[in-house]
Amino acid sequence: MSIVVSATSGHLGRLIVEDLLDRGVPATDVVAGARSLDAIKGLTEAGVRTAVVDYDDSSTVEGALTGGDTFVLVSGNDLVSRDRQHANARGRRVPGAAVNARAGDHGFAVPPGS
Numbered sequence: 001m002s003i004v005v006s007a008t009s010g011h012l013g014r015l016i017v018e019d020l021l022d023r024g025v026p027a028t029d030v031v032a033g034a035r036s037l038d039a040i041k042g043l044t045e046a047g048v049r050t051a052v053v054d055y056d057d058s059s060t061v062e063g064a065l066t067g068g069d070t071f072v073l074v075s076g077n078d079l080v081s082r083d084r085q086h087a088n089a090r091g092r093r094v095p096g097a098a099v100n101a102r103a104g105d106h107g108f109a110v111p112p113g114s
Contacts, residue, residue, distance in 0.1 A: 001029075004064050006053045006089070007074035008032035009039035016072060017043060033064050055085030 003020060007013035017032050032043040033053025044050050051064035055076055065071055073089050076082060 001069055002031050002049070002066070003029060003070045003072065004031040004033060004051070004053075005072045005074065006033040006055075006061075007076055008043060008050075009034035009036065010074065010077070013074040014040075014043070016074065017048060021046065021048070031064055031069075033061075055089055056081070058089065061089045 003025065005013055005016050005020075008017050013032070013034070017030055020030050021027060027047030028049065031049045031051055032040050033051050034040045035052065035054045037044075037050055037052060040050055052060050053064050054060045055078075061071075071089075076085055078085065
């Protein structure tokens with residue numbers, strides 16, 4: 001079982017991954033997700049597994065998750081599409097990626113001021 005953190009190319013997502021590592025979570029148990037893997041190369045170099053996670057394509061969320069994973073959904077910065085993107089990832093629509101992948105726990109983080 002892994003902890004999958006989305007939006008790790010942004011400030012909050014990256015801080016969450018760094019905090020998990022600082023707390024002693026093995027890098028191999030953390031999956032950093034972002035739309036572009038180039039944007040999170042530093043996390044790969046730290047031993048963290050990476051995956052493409054694009055809220056506009058729920059199959060990428062489902063592909064990053066396996067049964068029993070904890071999914072930390074960090075809110076994106078596309079305010080116009082945010083509700084739809086969250087629905088794609090969290091399972092409020094037909095059925096969402098986290099539900100399809102049978103992720104165990106779903107966390108939700110929204111950056112301050114959003």
